[in-house]
C-alpha cells in the first residue's frame with residue numbers, strides 16, 4: 001500500500017517515550033488551530049501542546065501534576081468563563097478537572113469529595129454528554145477494571161456529581177471506548193460503548209413514574225458481541241453522508257481461535273422498524289481480486305471518522321496491526337477505498353483528527369506506544385492534510 005504524502009508537523013513534539021495514551025486534537029485557545037492533549041505511561045504523564053503559527057507545538061503544562069500517567073481527556077468550558085477546560089481520566093489517579101487560566105496555565109478544581117479526583121474507579125475513556133438538558137457539560141465514563149459505565153452531572157463550576165439514580169443495561173465492569181450522540185434521532189443523546197459485553201448502543205429513554213432517574217435501554221441487536229470480553233478497542237458514530245442517518249462503527253481484535261467469529265471492523269445501520277443493526281460496510285469478498293475495503297476480520301487498534309477529502313462523505317482512519325494506519329475514502333454507501341497509509345506507523349497506534357493549522361482540511365495525530373524498556377521507539381506525530389492529496 002502506498003504511503004500518503006502528508007506533511008509532518010512534528011516540531012516541538014516528543015520523539016521518544018511510552019505514549020500509549022489516547023491523543024486528542026481540539027482547539028483550546030480559540031485560534032481555530034486544533035491543539036493536542038497526549039499522555040505517556042512511564043515518564044511525565046499528561047501533556048498539552050498548543051499549535052502555534054511558527055509552526056511549532058508549544059508545551060504548556062504549568063499547574064498540571066506530572067505523575068498522573070496516561071489516560072483519555074475531554075475538553076469543554078466546564079466553569080462558564082468562556083475558556084476551554086480539561087477533564088482527564090488519569091490512569092494513576094482517577095478523573096481530574098483542570099480549568100484553563102487566562103495565561104494558559106492550568107488550575108486543578110477542588111471537587112466536593114475529599115480527594116482531588118471525583119471518580120474512585122479508574123476510567124479508561126470519557127465522553128462529554130448531556131444528561132439533563134441544562135447547559136453544563138455532563139460526563140460518561142467506562143471503567144478500566146471495575147465500575148462499568150458511570151455517569152456524572154456537571155454542576156457548572158467545574159465539579160461533577162456521580163449520578164446514582166440510574167437505570168442502565170449491563171455493559172460489564174470494563175471497556176475501552178465510550179461515545180455520545182443522538183443515534184435514534186429523537187433529539188436526546190444516546191451512548192455507544194466498546195465494552196466487555198461487545199459493541200453496545202444505549203438509547204436514552206424516560207421512565208414516566210421515575211422522571212429523576214437517568215434511563216438508557218439496550219439497542220445492540222446485530223452488533224458484534226465477541227465471546228472474549230473487552231477486545232473491541234474503538235467505537236464511533238458515523239454519518240456516511242453529511243446529512244444522513246447516524247450509523248455506528250467499531251474496530252478491535254479477532255478471537256485468535258476463531259478469527260471470523262465476529263467482525264473486528266464494520267459500519268452498521270439500524271432498521272427503525274425492527275431495531276436491529278445490519279452491516280453496511282462491504283466485507284472482504286472471499287476470492288475477489290478487486291480493490292476491497294478494510295479487512296473485517298483483521299486485528300485493529302483504533303478507528304477515527306471524518307471527511308478528510310471534503311467531498312461530503314465520511315472517510316476512515318483505521319489502525320490495523322501489522323498493516324499500519326490507513327486512510328480509507330468513503331463513497332457514502334459504506335464502501336471504502338484505500339487512499340494510502342501514514343508514514344512510520346505499525347498500526348498499534350491511537351489516532352485523533354482535527355485541523356491543526358486552521359486551513360479547513362482535517363489533519364491527523366497519532367501516538368506511537370513504546371515499552372519502558374525501549375522508549376526510543378515511541379513518540380507523537382502529526383500529519384497535515386492538504387487539498388492536492390485528493391485527485
Ligand SMILES: [Ca+2]
Pocket residue numbers: 026027028029030031032033034035050051
Ligand atoms: Ca488552538
Ligand SMILES: [Ca+2]
Pocket residue numbers: 076077078079080081082083084085099100
Ligand atoms: Ca473554563
Ligand SMILES: [Ca+2]
Pocket residue numbers: 306307308309310311312313314315329330
Ligand atoms: Ca470524504
Ligand SMILES: [Ca+2]
Pocket residue numbers: 354355356357358359360361362363384385
Ligand atoms: Ca489542516
